[in-house]
Amino acid sequence: KSIGDVMEMTIEQAAAFFSANQKIARPLSLLVDTGLGYLKLGQPSPTLSGGEAQRLKLATQLTRGIGRAQNERIRKMRKPKSTLYLLEEPTIGLHMADVELLLKVLHRLVDEGNTVIVIEHNVSIMGEADYIVDMGPEAGAEGGEVVATGTPEEIAKSRTSRTAPFLREVLKTKPRKQKLSSRAA
Numbered sequence: 001k002s003i004g005d006v007m008e009m010t011i012e013q014a015a016a017f018f019s020a021n022q023k024i025a026r027p028l029s030l031l032v033d034t035g036l037g038y039l040k041l042g043q044p045s046p047t048l049s050g051g052e053a054q055r056l057k058l059a060t061q062l063t064r065g066i067g068r069a070q071n072e073r074i075r076k077m078r079k080p081k082s083t084l085y086l087l088e089e090p091t092i093g094l095h096m097a098d099v100e101l102l103l104k105v106l107h108r109l110v111d112e113g114n115t116v117i118v119i120e121h122n123v124s125i126m127g128e129a130d131y132i133v134d135m136g137p138e139a140g141a142e143g144g145e146v147v148a149t150g151t152p153e154e155i156a157k158s159r160t161s162r163t164a165p166f167l168r169e170v171l172k173t174k175p176r177k178q179k180l181s182s183r184a185a
Contacts, residue, residue, distance in 0.1 A: 035098030
């Protein structure tokens with residue numbers, strides 16, 4: 001294949017094409033894991049949405065952090081570094097299948113000892129959170145107040161939260177997976 005052919009590949013196609021070369025395949029696989037497999041390798045960065053740009057940055061961080069040391073002995077000797085990830089609306093424009101991929105990555109980050117704060121309106125993401133700070137009651141000048149705080153189950157029971165009925169539906173139809181934080185609080 002020519003370089004032009006490669007630049008026209010989607011990230012998912014490129015990950016398969018370069019699967020024999022882990023230095024190339026691993027970062028591409030992380031991009032697929034964050035729901036960006038549909039982007040073309042040659043896509044100009046100004047054409048990315050805000051959510052796509054955030055997930056691209058997230059994948060960049062993942063290549064530096066998660067599973068960096070391939071040798072188990074070296075990994076055990078290192079003191080793990082904790083990173084704070086702050087994501088704003090990372091699901092904008094994502095298909096639900098890609099939201100699920102993103103959730104797996106967020107779970108992975110927390111399981112590695114990192115802290116993840118997500119500013120999000122997607123109730124599927126809220127339903128997976130360890131803790132929610134529900135702001136409102138409206139947007140703009142009519143908002144900015146803490147309406148409810150707690151676990152998704154606690155927010156779903158809130159009488160003051162406008163998010164509660166939607167969260168109840170999500171929790172009813174899709175039981176929560178393991179909490180984002182698998183560590184004891």
